[in-house]
Amino acid sequence: MSGHFLEDNAVVHTTPRRPATIYDVAEAAGVSKSLVSLVLRGSPKVSDIRRTAVLEAMEQLDYRPSQAASSLAGATTRTIGVILDDFRNLWFVELLRGLQEGLTPHGLRITVADRTLNAHVQDSPLDGFLSMRVDGLVIATEPTESMRVPPGLPVVMAGNRQRVVPGADVAANDDRHGGRLATEHLLGLGHRRIGHLTGAGGAARLRAEGYEEAMTSAGLEPRILGMGGATTEEEGYLEAVRLLEEVPETTAVFAANDTMAMGALAAARERGLVVPEDLSIIGYDDSPIASTHLLQLTTVDGRNSDVGAAVAAQLVDRLNDPRRAPRTEFVTPRVIQRSTCAPPRNT
Amino acid sequence: MSGHFLEDNAVVHTTPRRPATIYDVAEAAGVSKSLVSLVLRGSPKVSDIRRTAVLEAMEQLDYRPSQAASSLAGATTRTIGVILDDFRNLWFVELLRGLQEGLTPHGLRITVADRTLNAHVQDSPLDGFLSMRVDGLVIATEPTESMRVPPGLPVVMAGNRQRVVPGADVAANDDRHGGRLATEHLLGLGHRRIGHLTGAGGAARLRAEGYEEAMTSAGLEPRILGMGGATTEEEGYLEAVRLLEEVPETTAVFAANDTMAMGALAAARERGLVVPEDLSIIGYDDSPIASTHLLQLTTVDGRNSDVGAAVAAQLVDRLNDPRRAPRTEFVTPRVIQRSTCAPPRNT
DNA sequence: GGTCACTATTGGAGCGATCCAATTCAGAGT
DNA sequence: ACTCTGAATTGGATCGCTCCAATAGTGACC
Numbered sequence: 001m002s003g004h005f006l007e008d009n010a011v012v013h014t015t016p017r018r019p020a021t022i023y024d025v026a027e028a029a030g031v032s033k034s035l036v037s038l039v040l041r042g043s044p045k046v047s048d049i050r051r052t053a054v055l056e057a058m059e060q061l062d063y064r065p066s067q068a069a070s071s072l073a074g075a076t077t078r079t080i081g082v083i084l085d086d087f088r089n090l091w092f093v094e095l096l097r098g099l100q101e102g103l104t105p106h107g108l109r110i111t112v113a114d115r116t117l118n119a120h121v122q123d124s125p126l127d128g129f130l131s132m133r134v135d136g137l138v139i140a141t142e143p144t145e146s147m148r149v150p151p152g153l154p155v156v157m158a159g160n161r162q163r164v165v166p167g168a169d170v171a172a173n174d175d176r177h178g179g180r181l182a183t184e185h186l187l188g189l190g191h192r193r194i195g196h197l198t199g200a201g202g203a204a205r206l207r208a209e210g211y212e213e214a215m216t217s218a219g220l221e222p223r224i225l226g227m228g229g230a231t232t233e234e235e236g237y238l239e240a241v242r243l244l245e246e247v248p249e250t251t252a253v254f255a256a257n258d259t260m261a262m263g264a265l266a267a268a269r270e271r272g273l274v275v276p277e278d279l280s281i282i283g284y285d286d287s288p289i290a291s292t293h294l295l296q297l298t299t300v301d302g303r304n305s306d307v308g309a310a311v312a313a314q315l316v317d318r319l320n321d322p323r324r325a326p327r328t329e330f331v332t333p334r335v336i337q338r339s340t341c342a343p344p345r346n347t
Numbered sequence: 348m349s350g351h352f353l354e355d356n357a358v359v360h361t362t363p364r365r366p367a368t369i370y371d372v373a374e375a376a377g378v379s380k381s382l383v384s385l386v387l388r389g390s391p392k393v394s395d396i397r398r399t400a401v402l403e404a405m406e407q408l409d410y411r412p413s414q415a416a417s418s419l420a421g422a423t424t425r426t427i428g429v430i431l432d433d434f435r436n437l438w439f440v441e442l443l444r445g446l447q448e449g450l451t452p453h454g455l456r457i458t459v460a461d462r463t464l465n466a467h468v469q470d471s472p473l474d475g476f477l478s479m480r481v482d483g484l485v486i487a488t489e490p491t492e493s494m495r496v497p498p499g500l501p502v503v504m505a506g507n508r509q510r511v512v513p514g515a516d517v518a519a520n521d522d523r524h525g526g527r528l529a530t531e532h533l534l535g536l537g538h539r540r541i542g543h544l545t546g547a548g549g550a551a552r553l554r555a556e557g558y559e560e561a562m563t564s565a566g567l568e569p570r571i572l573g574m575g576g577a578t579t580e581e582e583g584y585l586e587a588v589r590l591l592e593e594v595p596e597t598t599a600v601f602a603a604n605d606t607m608a609m610g611a612l613a614a615a616r617e618r619g620l621v622v623p624e625d626l627s628i629i630g631y632d633d634s635p636i637a638s639t640h641l642l643q644l645t646t647v648d649g650r651n652s653d654v655g656a657a658v659a660a661q662l663v664d665r666l667n668d669p670r671r672a673p674r675t676e677f678v679t680p681r682v683i684q685r686s687t688c689a690p691p692r693n694t
Numbered sequence: 695g696g697t698c699a700c701t702a703t704t705g706g707a708g709c710g711a712t713c714c715a716a717t718t719c720a721g722a723g724t
Numbered sequence: 725a726c727t728c729t730g731a732a733t734t735g736g737a738t739c740g741c742t743c744c745a746a747t748a749g750t751g752a753c754c
Contacts, residue, residue, distance in 0.1 A: 069710030416740030
């Protein structure tokens with residue numbers, strides 16, 4: 001007899017019973033499914049007695065609402081898709097944090113996709129998000145590919161002020177200003193021979209423009225390398241090698257991002273130059289690597305968590321008023337001084 | 348009159364018309380909704396004529412299947428949730444690549460969530476995934492928190508061989524073996540005073556064990572620092588400083604991962620030690636930073652893309668046979684020689 | 695020409711939530 | 725006692741698919 005009992009019991013435990021639904025909860029709490037739904041959505045017009053009963057039933061049944069059902073029935077999914085460029089370039093980390101913090105209070109969640117990861121797969125992350133019927137899109141990558149976003153879907157371009165998607169809002173740090181700040185920092189230290197390492201992409205171009213402005217208004221000749229190339233450590237290294245080869249008098253380098261600056265650091269070391277005594281180097285992004293003990297990289301902080309917060313605000317506003325005119329919001333960057341910049345040796 | 352027409356027209360264009368459904372496609376193609384569904388799922392029993400008609404209609408209407416509807420109706424979502432620890436620790440990048448490549452042929456997609464990002468939000472990524480009704484879970488983080496996974500849900504622990512979740516499969520590189528390889532590499536170069544920098548976590552502990560084994564079987568005394576700490580650059584730096592302080596005769600350091608090795612590099616430089624002449628350093632993971640020009644870090648490659656592929660295989664197998672016994676699969680790591688290891692100066 | 699065995703196609707019944715209109719329930723007002 | 729009103733609760737329809745059983749179509753074979 002007890003053997004029987006044990007066996008049955010075992011079977012019950014083994015069978016992966018399907019997840020509970022609102023009907024199960026309703027039955028357990030002795031109310032209707034509609035009431036459960038109201039509790040789920042935090043309606044104020046539910047009596048406390050019923051509410052606690054429902055909540056308890058949910059707890060007891062280990063109930064979790066089906067996202068599929070709720071977004072099929074409701075008009076909205078309450079999720080925002082974020083398209084990233086490449087997980088390896090860490091500038092997005094703080095952006096996500098700011099975004100998350102700005103969205104959560106409004107009951108919105110985010111899901112991220114990396115473009116290069118999906119590159120070899122047939123469908124772009126965009127397709128996935130559209131299939132998912134996201135309520136909004138954050139594009140944190142160069143929208144080079146044919147990103148045909150259906151009209152009416154809220155889109156915010158993050159970290160890129162080129163409004164390629166029609167009707168999209170924009171939030172970014174002021175890259176041109178940042179480029180100028182970086183250059184002026186070097187100028188202020190007394191440098192005159194300052195080279196700039198750049199790469200393809202809208203943000204990089206603006207940073208280069210800021211550099212150019214600062215240089216010409218100081219009466220100096222800008223020298224830009226790597227236009228159109230990748231913004232990787234490898235490229236930073238190669239272009240820095242070229243720069244130091246062609247213009248050995250160079251005393252300072254402004255790299256379009258921290259990763260490239262890392263490459264420049266390698267090039268300097270290889271040439272036997274001591275940083276910052278022989279060569280000053282400034283990066284951009286204040287990515288996690290910049291603050292490491294090993295690099296201690298002076299850089300421009302684009303304040304990406306603030307950018308993320310701005311993106312969140314844009315999104316929430318547009319969700320409330322779909323036909324609002326597109327806005328562009330800038331965050332003012334600032335120089336973070338660490339230890340890769342110093343006055344030039346022989347002034 | 349014509350004014351009327353124009354106005355209506357304008358309204359039609361402005362209204363963000365709701366996405367097309369299979370009914371729309373069916374009507375446009377002159378078939379039933381069921382036939383469209385069959386085409387959608389790539390059924391072989393659809394005539395070519397109809398298939399192309401349906402495909403054309405889809406194209407023309409810019410149709411995208413509703414994920415919500417299909418996963419509500421079908422038993423399965425065809426998506427796998429991946430729980431990451433922290434976007435900043437890049438070891439997962441190759442893991443994701445291998446995983447993606449192994450899953451795509453089976454029509455499975457992945458969605459990732461970072462645990463630290465969601466830390467301050469009420470619900471863990473696990474809850475989100477369960478709400479989403481993912482078909483499987485990849486846990487690529489220390490499952491310290493109370494991760495109560497519903498029985499029956501396929502789970503694979505990635506990069507961590509401690510099978511904490513009951514019934515979960517495991518795929519990882521052989522960390523203990525890797526720890527031994529790293530140590531033996533240093534031993535082979537002639538080092539005798541080798542310190543190990545470690546941190547909290549299952550993988551780190553195994554690497555430390557491998558180190559310990561190699562040391563004791565060489566008749567040397569192991570020296571392990573940082574047990575229980577974080578595995579960050581900061582900790583790597585601090586522990587390396589301590590090690591070099593306490594045991595200045597140290598000629599080689601094995602760090603539990605590349606990030607910590609980076610910190611050790613900083614500590615060595617700060618002490619005026621030249622790497623590798625004065626101090627050899629070996630990391631673990633072969634993360635993207637290890638191969639940079641700046642670091643050229645000798646490291647142990649855990650072959651994470653292979654681990655990812657193994658995870659994918661485990662998942663697919665279990666999806667096919669839910670009551671298969673849990674398996675553990677190891678990938679054999681290998682040393683990648685770059686330029687931070689050399690024979691000790693005075694042997 | 696008719697039956698058989700397939701293969702290709704179709705309609706109907708859900709999946710688990712939301713939304714809306716309808717109903718019940720209390721207490722207030724007359 | 726009886727209507728009125730607003731709040732709390734409920735049933736039914738619906739979202740866009742998948743699944744299944746039923747139906748239509750098509751040659752093959754006798």
